[in-house]
Amino acid sequence: MSSLVQNNLKGYLRQDGRKGIRNLVVVAYLVECAHHVAREISTQFRNQQVHLIGFGGCYPNSYADKMMNALCTHQNVGAVLLVSLGCESFNRLRLQQTIEESGRPVKLVGIQSVGGTRKAIDEGIDFISSALEEIKSVPVVNISLSELSVGVVCGGSDATSGITSNPAVGNAFDLIIENGGTAIFENTGEMIGLEKIMSNRATTPLLADELKKAVEKAAKYYSIMGHGSFAPGNAEGGLTTLEEKSMGAYCKTGNSPVSGMIKPGDIPQKTGLYLMDIVPDGNPRFGFPNPNDSSEIAELIASGAHCVLFTTGRGSVVGSAIAPVIKVCANPETFKRMEEDMDINAGKILYNQATIKEVGQEIVQKILSLASGQQTCSEMLGHQEFVLGYKTFEPIGPSCLP
Amino acid sequence: MNKLIKINPLDNVFAICNGILPGDEQEIDGVLVVFDKPLGLGHKIAARPILKGEQVIKFGVPIGSAIEDIPRGAHVHLHNLKSDYISTYTLDHEFISPK
Known part of the structure; x- marks a missing residue:
């Protein structure tokens, strides 16, 4: 039935066996105080696949630590420059070691130890110039859909999202799973009312319990945050009930069985469909689980997504550092107005x-095109958004990954 | 042009995929329905008669129950459809597990 073209798909082979669809250099600041130096370095290499990420906090946080370790060893990353001020609490030496052990070129520049801003920038630029050369020798190998992992988020939704883009992405997800690939969905806050339907798709009863608990946790968390879920605009746009609104978002998960549940930075070791539980454990401590779309995208990438599908009705323009973002526009009028931003x-x-x-198939074909040298709209426009804040998570239990 | 779309074969409602104007006609299940008011993109229309208490199905799943008999072709919205959860879920309540 499907006629996917999978010719000439190329991946960059990493030492751990994972294959990236990009071969880029990451510049990572390890505290806000090092942000400027890191940005000055990365902007010297505009349009040369040098991406800026970082964590601004000076206080330690195990979630941020896990995220940074996962992102710096993402399969799309070929080399990493770490920029530290020197007195922050981020465990820079362990991060450097993680990257070294992954076989990637890495350098740690300490602004205090090298003698200030200018010297740090110069050292960083030297490293990146040589790293860009060095990663040209990364082996290029064949890659297939079965080796790809794809995440999905939605943002700027309107009444058309649940009718066009989200079910089309659901179809794309089913196609990815049928072809042996991996797909990740998240935002349990938009599954309130659907926990039974969703957990029924779990491959084991114990996993079903975990999925259900994750949605219940989201309901409690958002309740404490005092964040409502049904705005007057929803009804105006034709949405009547909470179930309906949730379902409009939920249908982008498709119909495949749910193989497991992960938390940000956990990388599924098997293929299949995964729920990512993005709501922190325990009482709210650091604010909203994900204050914006970019922080959700970063989490999907940290969990191994090669690229992220972004469904939007009103028209978001964001992309991301490290992995391409494919914009799936739900509303034909928005598409007409913002065509250059929409894939x-x-x-x-x-x-x-x-x-x-047909649109589901077109989405999968677009994903495959990314592995044959094509860029997304946000990549072409230079988008490299990245957001990482504080969170608290308990590790997932054994029933989450049967 | 067809102005109605059925998202899932199990659905008993259509979604409007092209704005409806008063006087617009649409054949539903062999019955001609004439609309008497404008209805915007994304709103729901009964695909068949839905009895009071019956669940409204969209996306192949229940999205609430009819609070009155809804004739084929009628607008389905807040006036005749109610959530099976908490009528507009208020998040300051303890989470209630579904039966």
Whole structure:
């Protein structure tokens, strides 16, 4: 039925066996005080696949630590420059060691130890110039859909999201799973009311319990945060009940069985469909679970997503550091207005110009095109958003990954 | 142009995929329905008669129950459809597990 073209897909082979669809250099600041130096270094290499990420906090946080370790050894990353002020509490030596052990070129520049801003920038630029040369020798090998991991988020949703982009992404997810790939969805806060339907898709009863508990946790957490879930605009746009609103978001997960539950930075060792539980454990301590779309995208990437699908009705423009973001536009009028930012026009489903299934296939084809040298709209426009804040998580239990 | 779309074969409602104007006609299940008011993109129309108390199905799953009999072709919204959870879920309540 499906006629996916999977010719000439190339990946960058890493020492751990994972294959990236990008071969980029990451510049990572380890405290806000090192942000400027890191940015000065990375902007010297504009349009040369040098991406800036970082953690601004000076207080230690095990979630941020895990995220940074996962991101700096992401399969799309070829080399890493760490920029430290010197007195922050981030465990820079362990991060450096993690990267070294992964076989990637890495350098740690300490601003205090090298003697200030200018010297740190110069050292950083030297390293990146040589790292860009060095990573050209990373082996390029064949890659197939079965080796890809794809995440999904939605943002700037409107009444069309649940009709066009989200079910089309659901179809794409099913196609990815059918072909032996991996797909990750998240935002348990948008599954309130659907925990039974969702957990019924779990491959084991114990996993079903975990999925259900994750949604219950989200309901409690958002309740304490005092964050409502049904705005007047939803009803105006034709949404009547909470279940309906949740379902509009949920249908982007497709119909495949759910193989496991992970938390940000956990990388599934098997293929299949995964729920990422993004809501912190315990009482709220650091604010909203994910204050914006970019922090959700960073978490999906940290859990191994090669690329992220972003469904939007009103029209978000963001991309991301490290992994390409594919914008799937739900609303045909938005697409017309913001065409340069949108990779897929799912809104044509409303005009009967394509079926949900056809757009689902188009999405998967777009994912595959990223492994044959094509760029997404946000990549071409230079988007490299990255957000990482504080969170608290308990490790996942054994029933989460049956 | 067809102005209605059924998202899942199990659904008993259509979603409007192209704004409806008063006087617009649409054949539903062999029955001609004439709309008497404008209805915007994304709103729901009964695909068949839905009885009071019956669940409304969209995306292939229940999204609430009819609070009155809804004829084929009628607008389905806040006036005739209610959540099976908490009528507009208020998050300051303890979470209630579904039966």
